[in-house]
Amino acid sequence: MKLLDSKGRIFGTISILDLGAALVIAMVVVGIFFFPGTSGSVAQNQLAPTTKPVEIRTIVRGLSVLDPDSLIARLREKGKTNIVIRNQPYGTVDVKSVEPLPRILAIPQPDGSVKALPDPRDNFYSVNLMITLGGNATITDDGPVLGNSKLKIGTLIELEDDTYNFNSSTIDVKILD
The missing domain is CATH 1.20.5 (Single alpha-helices involved in coiled-coils or other helix-helix interfaces)
Known part of the structure; x- marks a missing residue:
């Protein structure tokens, strides 16, 4: 065979x-x-993520408010605020400082140049603020992450409490040691 x-x-x-x-x-x-x-x-084989304190500086331009001084005082007294990043609620962060920014207008001069001068108008019901926030963020290769949202310059952050709700733009993010 x-x-x-x-x-x-x-x-x-x-x-x-x-x-x-x-x-x-x-x-x-x-x-x-x-x-x-x-x-x-x-994901299970990676090292545990590190958490570090971060300082976030935000700017608010043209916030319409009847009494800006009471809003600034409230932010300073309470010392905490709730934030929402990219429509994702994060929770509470510390309010480290609140600085009112002067209202400046660009005024053309007779010689053709432009000067930045204080706005002479009163009772404008609008305020510009620089707010410094502090909290703990997870540090990744792409930078700090609050909740599930990356935090970078230009990120819109919504600040809210029982008497206010407004948007601010991130202008600086510092990772503290």
Whole structure:
């Protein structure tokens, strides 16, 4: 009896193609059950994220408010505010400082130059503020993350409390040691 016949069967019973397919399936089964590799996902194998304090400076331009002094006093007295970053509520952060910024107008001069002068108008019901916030952020390769939102210059932060809700723009982010 010949080892291979004219139809490619071993000893006239088993096809070479069937035998090859069975060997591939057997190797896959052995590979899955006997050599599973590393366990866990990539996220589980990474080091624990580090958390550090951050200082966030935000600017508010043209906030319409009847009594700006009482709003500034409230922010300073309470010392905390709730923030929302990219429509994701984060929680409470510390209000480190609140500085009112002067209202400045660009006034053209007779010689064609432009000077920045204080706005002479009173009772304008609008205020510009620079607010410094502080909190703890997870530090990643892309920078600090509050909650699930990356915090970078230009990020809009919504400040809210029981008497106010307004947007501010991030102008500086410092990671403190």
